Amino acid sequence: MSAKDLPEMNQPGDSMAADSGTESSPNREEVAQADGKPENGAGGSETAGGDPGESVDALKQALQQKENEIGELTDRLQRLAAEYDNFRKRTSREKEKLYSDSLCDVVSRFLPVVDNLERAVSAASETGDGKSLQEGINMIFRQMTDILEKMGVKPIEAVGKTFDPELHNAVMHVEDENYGAGEIVEEFQKGYIYKDQTVIRHSMVKVAN
Structure with a gap:
């Protein structure tokens, strides 16, 4: 057999060289990433920012x-609250006074009726006639006085009390040693007061000494 008839055999070294030649060599980007360095070899530049001191001053301002x-808003609110409180109190006082004045005006219109009933009761008691009439008038008189009392109106005490110009109106004067100075000895017309504060009508009285 001649040498030409033998199959051509590659040497081991030749095969390895061929295989190594076919492998792609790593590029520079992959090498740079593996090394942790940017491709261009330059580090990232820091971004220039504003002055921190200026930002703090602006925030403080x-x-x-x-x-x-x-x-300013708190002060304004407090002033408004104080003004409203004063307005509320003033309005409440004005409302109470208006009601008191109106009530006294209404009651004063009833007083002549009360006076007439009282006189009728007194006359019936003196004559002794008309017992049923007397009882009826007494009942009406009690009803009227009860209504007045529920409204806060009551008679002013007079006989036996010391004369008080705030409550009484002296129409007669008498000298009598049996009574003290300024003592009321007789009442001609009852006076009435509302809630012990507002005089609706002064008592018409006779005063001693």
Whole structure:
């Protein structure tokens, strides 16, 4: 057999060289990433920012401005609250006075009726006639006085009391040693007072000494 008839055999070294030649070599980008370095070999530049001190000063200024605004609004609110409270109290007093004046005016219109009933009761008692009439008038008189009392109106005490110009109207004067100075000895017309404060009508009285 001649040498030409033998199959051509590759040497081991030649095969390995061929295989290594076919492998792609790593590019520079992959190498750079493996090394942790950017491709261009230059580090990232820092971004220039504003001055931190200026930012803090601006925030402080804005905060102070808001605090001033809050203070002004709080002061305004307090003034409004005080004005409203004064208005409420003043309105309440005016309302109470209006009611008191109106009530006294109404009651004063009933007083002549009360006076007439009282006189009728007194006359019937003196004559002794008309017992049923007397009882009826007494009942009406009690009803009227009860109504007045429920409204806060009651008679002013007079006989036996010391004369008080705030409550009594002296129409007669008598000298009598049996009575003290300024003592009321007789009442001609009853006076009435509302809630022990407002005199609706003064008592018409006779005063001793």
